[in-house]
Amino acid sequence: MKNVLKSFFESFLRSRHMLHHFERWQTLLGSKPVGTGSISMPPDIAKALNAASRTDAGEMLVKLGSSPRGLSEGHAQVLRKRLGSNEVRHEQPLRWWQHLWQCYRNPFNLLLTVLALVSYVTEDMKATLVIGSMVVLSTVLRFLQESRSNKAADRLKAMVSNTSTVLRPAPGHKEGAAGDEGFDTTHAGTVRVEVPMRDLVPGEVIALSAGDMIPADCRLITAKDLFISQSALTGEAMPVEKFVVDRGDHAVGALERENLLFMGTNVISGTATAVIVHTGDRTFFGALAQRVTAADRGTSAFQAGINRVSWVLIRFMLVMAPLVLVINGVAKGDWWEAALFALSIAVGLTPEMLPMIVTATLAKGAVVMSRQKVIVKRLEAIHNFGAMDVLCTDKTGTLTQDRIVLERHTNAWGEQSDHVLQLAYLNSFHQTGLKNLLDKAVLSHAEMQLETRLQTAYRKIDEVPFDFSRRRMSVVVANGGSEHLLICKGALEEILSVCASVERGAEVLSLDADVLACIHSVASELNAQGLRVVAVASRSLKVDEQKPAYGVTDESGLTLLGYVAFLDPPKESTAPALRALAEHGVAVKVLTGDNELVTRKVCADVGLEVGRIVLGAEIEEMVDADLKLVVEAHQVFAKLTPAHKERIVHALHANGHVVGFMGDGINDAPALRAADIGISVDSAVDVAKESADIILLEKSLMVLEQGVIQGRRTFANMLKYIKLTASSNFGNVFSVLVASAFLPFLPMLPLHLLVQNLLYDVSQIAIPFDNVDDEFLRSPQRWNPADLGRFMVFFGPLSSVFDILTFTVMWFVFAANSVDHQTLFQSGWFVEGLLSQTLIVHLIRTRKIPFLQSRAAWPLLIMGAAIAAVGIWLPMGPLSHYFKLQALPLAYFPWLAAMLLGYALLTQAVKGWYARRYGWQ
The missing domain is CATH 3.40.50.1000 (HAD superfamily/HAD-like)
Structure with missing residues (x-):
């Protein structure tokens, strides 16, 4: 179990929006667990926990205003209002203005802001207004979308809440002081309720068993064979046993105290009750988290991949923008105008909408998956789901079916035996640990077959809880006689290892080789029929008044009674x-x-x-x-x-x-x-749910298959935007370089580039809602940087071919060949450039023939048509002079239609060749 708690601890961080902090936490600890030579526990917390360890359990309850029966609900509510939730402070979401600042402070918006300031200084108020609008729109769109996405994700995660079993005084039972009532290990006068972990307060008495998470820092009240895995905190590879009284050296640190439990650990085996001492920020876990928040947030692997794509484009911009500056400065002699144009080119190359597109796509995928009974705890996990x-x-x-039924109850020779059923029932009924489906099947079957007096005929004396190394568990019961009966139930091999004999009717036989061969033969025959075999054994024990409790050592010299066999149909x-x-x-x-x-x-x-x-x-x-x-x-x-x-x-x-x-x-x-992606179900134990990235509300592979498809659909839409941005940017820069080298004026003003870029970005907002071809969903999909670079090189220059044709038409056909007619030239390229960018969305989004074999979703079609209409209206409408454009002659539009058709045909031809040679992701 070396990595059980480290796995849990990391997932605990992750499930509370702390994934990015974990690497910082490891750095602070020097990549070591908390222990000798590592980070120490804060002195105030250590002092309080050491005091709790040394204080008698009864006194501790009194100090916390509690009792062995726990807090009343009213008392707990008062404390909850006063002390707040059992959450560390940094888990709270950002304030709206902090979130807005985060949405703004990216290299792209900063670059645009610089350009807006330069325009303002040069008294170009129109450019300032447009550029400023672009910054505001980009920031606000991202802010609104991420806010909606975060709220949707929070609602989804709220559906998978972890709870703790809390003791409450039974209705009508007077709550008293701990010192007056002593300790009642049977918890008479109490009821058990499930309370969300975030609602726990100091003084709560919680009941623990195998698989439970420790929700806060606690002091043990009772413990039975309690083993806790706390390797993430102490570095101990093996689980440690905990006791009510600390038997160790009083000089040791709080983490070594045997009667203390810490948030961030979990129960491996055994049972216990404990009183919560500290919650939230006052826990050792909370103290570590507070130190982590002093460092910057880290970056998840998925976000790192997105960032790599972004920086590829930015590095491309850093190379191309200076080249445009030099060519225009040398050719035209106006270095100031060339600098503004180069800066606008840089802005046009930046994928400023990439974070918003990615977030929107993932959020939509998470919402759709929730309707298919798949809850996404981390949005980034959707990518791994599709790549699986x-x-x-x-x-x-x-x-x-996860509906186990007890099919047979036989002796060791395969003959039906009610005696075996009776003892199996007593074992399952009296155990207080983690009841699995087999126990429930035994109880359900026996209650229909046996008289109910069996429950009251025996009283429980003790139990030896299940653990994964022994693979068995025992209860000790008595029926008023002078002997106790130990009943052990578990895996056949593990039961045989502690048996000395086997029962057959009134006979008790030794376990010689022939008998063992017969036993294994019967068990194998049951297994071959698809039955899960659990062995049952027992031993009579003389009552020893001096014996404080029973343990694993008492599981010896048992007599094998037979089997209970279960069926779980496919x-x-x-x-x-x-x-x-x-x-x-x-x-x-x-x-x-x-x-x-x-x-x-x-x-x-x-x-x-x-x-x-x-x-x-x-x-x-x-x-x-x-x-x-x-x-x-x-x-x-x-x-x-x-x-x-x-x-x-x-x-x-x-x-x-x-x-x-x-x-x-x-x-x-x-x-x-x-x-890469952990998948659990809502009925799983707490540790499994916390370790998982995806939670299924229905334990079915069919549900999982639907989740895989949605994951791939989400990834496909993200990839579309990245491909479109990369290829479009490459083509635009290539066109600008050609035009800058041969034209006596700028092919497009900085203002035009910004407006065009803004309109194009707005058209991409609908990509998360787009359809995806079935062929893309049939195989796992992953990031492929090599393919992305190759795709950009092949498809980017295709648009440049028709940009150059547009230059030629404007120069020779419409005589826009001098500085006096540059506005007409720029208007013609503005419209052609925007419409070709809008068209390429439909050409590249599918391997098939667009509009005929594969049609985009209606939101993307409507958004594209609207942006195309706005692009034509700007030079043709009354606001054209504000944007330094002019109306185009009607004869221009047949040429425009011909160039767009040619662009579509050439792209489709290259797409077919490219797909046959390199494939199509």
Whole structure:
């Protein structure tokens, strides 16, 4: 379990908008866990926690105004209003003005602002107004869209809230002081309620069991075989056992106290009750977070990819803008005008709408996926969802119905036995740990078959909780006699390891080789029928008044009684879902802790090609190089531990796959975090949900397939904008260079370039709502920088061909060939340039023939038509002189139509050749 808590801790940060802080947190800690030689706990928090550790549990409850039965709801509400939520301060969203500033402060807007100031100084108020409007519009659009996106994401994430089990005084029960009532480990006079973690306050008494997260810094009240994984804080690879009384050296630090629990850790096994001492900023976790906020925010991998694309275009601008400056300055002699023009070229090359387009596209994708019962915790995860080409999943509940029924209860020889059912029922009924589906199936079946007096005939004495190393759990019960009965239930091999005999009717036989062979034969036969076999054993124990509690050492010398066998039928939707995923290029690999016989039967039933099943014991012996080969060649892995699952995910990732992992248990947390995209369900344990990027409201591969498609659709629309921006910018600069070298005047004024760029950017706002061709959705899609650069070089100059034709027509046909007629020339190129940019959206958005074989969504069509109309109206309308344009002769428009048609035909021809040679992403 080495990485369980590190996985959880990172995901805990991520789930609360802290992903960017985690790298800073690691830097502050020197990439080390908190411990010797690392960052120390703040003195005030350490002092308070040490005092809580040394204080008797009863006194601590009194000090906090609580009792063993917890706070009343009214008292908790008063504290909540006074102390606030159990959240660290930096998790609060930015104030509106801070968000607005963030939307403005990018290199592109700063560049535009400089240009506006220069225009103002030179008394060009029209240019100042247009440029200023562009800055304001770009900033406001991004601000509004991101605000809407953040609110949508918050609403989605609110659907997946984590809760803690809190003790409340039962109605009508008088709440008293802790010192008067003592400690009642049965919690008489209390009720258990689920409270959102953010609503917890100091003094709350919480009940903990395997899989629970520690929601705040706490002091233990009761504990039973409690093991906590806190490696992310202390560096201890193995879980540590916690006790009610600290037995260690009083000189040790607060983190080493055995009776303290810390936010950011989780329960591996055992049960406990604890009182919350500190919440929010006062926790050790909160103190670390406060230090992290002093550093700048980091950048996620997805955003880093977007930034790389942006800076490619900016570097291109930094090369081309000076070149335009030199050519125009030398050719025309007016260096000031050349400088303004070069600056406007630089602005035209900047993808200032890229952040907004990306955010809008991701947000729309998240909203659509929510309607398909897929909740996106991180918008950036949508890209990985679409890029995923290998899905690793558990068997139970994913391939199967997650509706386990107890099919048989037999002795060790396969003969039906009610006695085995009775003891299995007592074990499941009295345990207080993490009740799984098998326990629920036992209870449901037994309550229909047995008399209800069995519940009251025995009283619980103690229990030995389940853990993943023993793979069994025990309860100790008594029925009034002089002996206690230990009932142990778990995996067959683990039960046999602590058994000395086996029961058959009235006989008790020794476990010799022949008997063991018979036992394994019966179990294998049940497994081959698709039944999950759980063994049941027992042992009578003499009552020892001096014995404080029972433990793992008492699980010895047991007598095997028989089996309870469960059936989890395959889902009807599993087979078609597997086929659909395969059709979309996603390979499914089954990673399960179940045995190979049951796994083979279930996989065969759902049509999954099994081949050889690789077992966890084999993986244990493999080096990483061998494992990389094995994970490629095989589809099904059984009898795995959490560490095995994590290794398999890492091996697939090292082979170049984008790996998704779907899990819902505490043992899935390491693999969930190791995967490129962690997928869980709303019914999963807290740690699994916090480790996941995507939460499914329905545990179905069919739902997952819909999410994959939406992820690819979202990525496709982002890629469209990037391709359009890159190719269009390249073509524009090429055209400007040609025109600057041969014309005695500027081919377009800085004002014209800015207005054209503004109109073009506005037309792109509808891209997130565009349709995507089915062919694009059939295979995983990833960022491909090499293809983007090649695409820009091939398609950018195509527009320049028709720009140069426009120059020729304006020069020779319409006699716009002198400085006196430059406004006509500039108006003609302004309209042609804007309409060709609007047209290229439809040409490049699909590999097919636009408008005929693939049509854009109505929002994109309407927006494009509106911008084209505005582009024609500006020189032809009454405001033309404000923009230094003039009306074009009607004879110009047939030439315009011919050039646009030629541009479309040439682009379509090059597109077909390009797709055949290089493919089409």
